[in-house]
Amino acid sequence: MIEVTETPGLATLQDLGRHGSLRYGVGVAGAMDRVSLAAGNLLLGNEAGAAGIEVPIFPFAVRFTAACRFALTGADCAARLAGRDLLPWSVHAANAGDELVLGLPRAQSGCRAYLVLLGGVDVPAVLGSRSTQIRGAFGGLEGRPLRVGDRLGAAAPSQAGPLGIGVMPPALTLPLALDGLDAMRVLPSAEYESLTASSRDAFWAGTWKITAQSDRYGYRLAGETLAFEQPVEMLSHGIVPGVIQVPPSGQPIIQMSDAQPSGGYPKFGTVIEADLWRLGQAPVGSRIRFIRTDWAEALAAQDAVQAWLGDIQQMIGLWSDYAGAQR
Amino acid sequence: MTVFSVLGTTAALFEAGSAKATLATQQRIWAMAATAGAWPEVREAVPGMNNLMLVFTQPPADLAVFEAQVLACWQEAEPLALDGRVVELPVIYGGEHGPHLADVMAHTGLDVDELVDRHTAPLYPVFALGSHPGYCYLGGMDARIATPRRTIPVMRIPGGAVSIGGAQTGVSASDGPSGWNTIGHTDNSFFDPTRSPPVLLQPGDSIRFRADRVIR
Numbered sequence: 001m002i003e004v005t006e007t008p009g010l011a012t013l014q015d016l017g018r019h020g021s022l023r024y025g026v027g028v029a030g031a032m033d034r035v036s037l038a039a040g041n042l043l044l045g046n047e048a049g050a051a052g053i054e055v056p057i058f059p060f061a062v063r064f065t066a067a068c069r070f071a072l073t074g075a076d077c078a079a080r081l082a083g084r085d086l087l088p089w090s091v092h093a094a095n096a097g098d099e100l101v102l103g104l105p106r107a108q109s110g111c112r113a114y115l116v117l118l119g120g121v122d123v124p125a126v127l128g129s130r131s132t133q134i135r136g137a138f139g140g141l142e143g144r145p146l147r148v149g150d151r152l153g154a155a156a157p158s159q160a161g162p163l164g165i166g167v168m169p170p171a172l173t174l175p176l177a178l179d180g181l182d183a184m185r186v187l188p189s190a191e192y193e194s195l196t197a198s199s200r201d202a203f204w205a206g207t208w209k210i211t212a213q214s215d216r217y218g219y220r221l222a223g224e225t226l227a228f229e230q231p232v233e234m235l236s237h238g239i240v241p242g243v244i245q246v247p248p249s250g251q252p253i254i255q256m257s258d259a260q261p262s263g264g265y266p267k268f269g270t271v272i273e274a275d276l277w278r279l280g281q282a283p284v285g286s287r288i289r290f291i292r293t294d295w296a297e298a299l300a301a302q303d304a305v306q307a308w309l310g311d312i313q314q315m316i317g318l319w320s321d322y323a324g325a326q327r
Numbered sequence: 328m329t330v331f332s333v334l335g336t337t338a339a340l341f342e343a344g345s346a347k348a349t350l351a352t353q354q355r356i357w358a359m360a361a362t363a364g365a366w367p368e369v370r371e372a373v374p375g376m377n378n379l380m381l382v383f384t385q386p387p388a389d390l391a392v393f394e395a396q397v398l399a400c401w402q403e404a405e406p407l408a409l410d411g412r413v414v415e416l417p418v419i420y421g422g423e424h425g426p427h428l429a430d431v432m433a434h435t436g437l438d439v440d441e442l443v444d445r446h447t448a449p450l451y452p453v454f455a456l457g458s459h460p461g462y463c464y465l466g467g468m469d470a471r472i473a474t475p476r477r478t479i480p481v482m483r484i485p486g487g488a489v490s491i492g493g494a495q496t497g498v499s500a501s502d503g504p505s506g507w508n509t510i511g512h513t514d515n516s517f518f519d520p521t522r523s524p525p526v527l528l529q530p531g532d533s534i535r536f537r538a539d540r541v542i543r
Contacts, residue, residue: 022373022382023360024526025456025500025518126520136460136501138520190332190340235348236457236464238373238380240337262375262457262464270335295390298336302386 001068001117001153004146005099006061010216013121013140013152014257016049018129022261028241029131029139032056032112032216032257032280033074035170035305040073040116042312043091045161045320050120051130053146055113056216061101062115064094068154069118069163075105075281076169077113090166110171110281119157134258161316162323174308176275178289181207182282184275185293185301186244191232191266195246199226203268207287208252214284216258225250232266239263242271242279254279274301329401331394336386341379341397347494348376350466353454354406357530361407362400368393374455374530376464409531413450416498416513416534418489420446422542424512427477431491431508434474443538445469446496446510451534461500461518461526465534468496480506487513489536498534 004011014037017030031037031054038048058077069091072079076088082098088109094100102113123130123141132140141150167173176183192200202224213220226246239245243255245265252268256279271279272293282288293301330342341359343352356374363379364372368387373380387393420443421428432442451465458464473494484490484505489498492507499505500517513536517527528534 019382020371021525022371022380023456024460024524025458025462026460026520026525127525133460133520135503136518136520187333187335189334190330190342233346235342235345235376235378236455237340237342237375237378238334238338238382238457240334240380240382242335242337260458261373262455267334270333270337272335273337295333295336299386299388302336 001066002062002064002151004148004150005063006059006101007146007148008057008060009145010057011053011055011060011146012132013051013123013130013146014054014132015051015130017257018127018131018133018139021127022238025261026127026133026136027259027261028257029129029133030257031114033110033114033277035277035309036074036114037116038309039167039170039312040071040114041120042309042316043071043161043165043167044069044116044118045157045159045316046116046118046120048309050116050155051123052114052116052121055102055115056111058102058104061099063099064096065151066096067094069093069160071116072113073116073169074112074114075110077102077105079103087166089169091161091163093163109169111283112281117154118160119154122153122155159320162319165316165319167312170277170308171281174304176278178291181287181289182278183289183291184271184278185291185298186269186271187293187295187298188269189243189267192269194228194230194232194266195268196227196229199224202226204290204292207289209287210282210284212284216256218256218259219254219279221252221254223251226252226268228266234264234266236262236264240270242273242276244268244270256280272298272301274298274305329398331397333390334380336383338380338382339393339397341381341401343377343401345377348454348466350452351406352377353466354408355401355404357409358404358407359400362404363397375457376454411453411529411532413533413535414528415537416515417539418511418513418536419540419542420511420538424485424488425510425542427490427508428510431472431474431510435472437472439541439543442472443541445472447536447538451496453528453530453532453534455530456526459501459503460520463497463517463528463534465495465497468494470494474508476506477508480504481509484509485512487515489513
């Protein structure tokens with residue numbers, strides 16, 4: 001169906017994550033921006049959790065070996081299909097032989113693009129997921145990033161949505177910024193009160209740079225050095241993507257999709273699930289802010305994301321009903 | 328004092344409150360995992376070292392009610408003496424697969440025979456799994472061979488590496504970075520995603536290390 005013709009590296013197959021195997025030491029993996037992946041799937045009429053390709057480094061190109069519908073979501077990469085410009089966040093149709101090229105993301109549009117095929121990329125599910133698990137090398141395609149020459153097929157679609165349809169990206173419909181910088185909401189965690197008052201204040205008031213030592217495992221941030229009142233000794237405990245750890249250096253690390261399932265550093269708080277996609281799209285070198293939130297607000301934020309995805313599903317469902325009635 | 332906290336809206340963390348992980352407390356954590364893992368709002372109960380993470384299917388609307396439920400579960404938890412298997416692991420100590428054996432000897436002041444004797448003597452209970460697929464957190468190491476983690480982590484330690492980090496010992500299940508002191512190597516496979524369960528060892532099982540060879 002498609003053959004990878006250009007990849008500078010680290011493009012991987014991802015779905016919404018591998019759940020239920022943390023107790024075996026297996027992390028969740030999954031798309032860094034699950035909202036984009038789910039939206040691409042829903043636009044095509046796929047299940048929200050079908051596997052797609054996450055592209056973090058560009059240019060990335062594939063050649064279609066058979067006609068196929070696909071959607072592009074995530075960062076706007078000035079995509080071209082057989083030399084024609086494509087609208088981002090929409091459904092397109094490729095003919096056999098067409099080459100699709102994703103270029104550098106446009107400013108402010110994010111840093112990871114998702115290429116989603118009608119039916120979803122067809123690789124075997126391992127422990128309930130098609131996401132690539134790098135440590136242990138399973139899931140995705142042989143548990144590794146894609147290479148030039150890799151061929152991927154799509155599963156048989158259960159239904160197809162309309163061609164050419166698109167949506168406004170969530171960065172525009174669900175924006176969150178503070179003083180002009182992208183912001184993420186954080187729920188404090190158990191060791192929060194053990195930090196010095198000035199460190200807590202500095203975290204909320206400061207701007208944080210996403211350093212070059214940031215990837216799918218975690219984002220290392222640079223900013224004010226955070227300190228504890230006294231050294232905090234932790235026993236190894238479960239952690240999840242979004243957890244903000246404060247190692248001895250005092251420069252926080254946010255666990256991301258490929259986070260290991262346990263850790264031992266004290267924690268400042270956790271970026272709420274509803275805002276993890278924003279972080280997944282924040283590029284290396286960019287500056288971000290954090291906003292303190294509470295439980296009720298965090299639940300409402302998650303509901304807002306679900307409602308936005310629900311609207312897409314409903315729109316495609318209505319179209320399918322209408323198209324069915326016309327036949 | 329026990330601690331209940333949340334990890335965003337994704338999970339809750341219950342900590343039994345001890346400074347050092349004990350088997351008696353861990354057996355109550357296992358009991359709690361068995362009970363709470365069946366609650367409808369819990370997707371998965373994940374034991375840590377004397378703590379338990381509960382991953383939500385749907386985050387509970389009323390967190391105070393959920394916290395009370397977790398605390399009641401802890402108070403009612405009777406130690407669950409999981410009677411697991413004992414797996415013996417033949418180890419080659421030292422040589423190219425034990426690059427930090429000399430550092431552990433230097434830190435502990437023990438000669439290689441004393442060190443190997445003390446490492447092979449205990450039956451190590453598997454407390455929990457974590458870190459990477461198939462990796463076991465073990466209890467029971469002789470405090471006399473405790474050695475601080477390395478100041479600079481090694482970027483790639485092979486699967487099967489037997490190591491000491493602080494007061495703990497363990498075996499890497501696959502290649503990856505590690506800050507622990509590698510003293511030897513074993514050939515067992517600890518994880519196979521095509522098997523059910525995918526892991527060789529689970530909480531309640533135990534490991535015994537046997538000195539297959541000592542390279543001096």
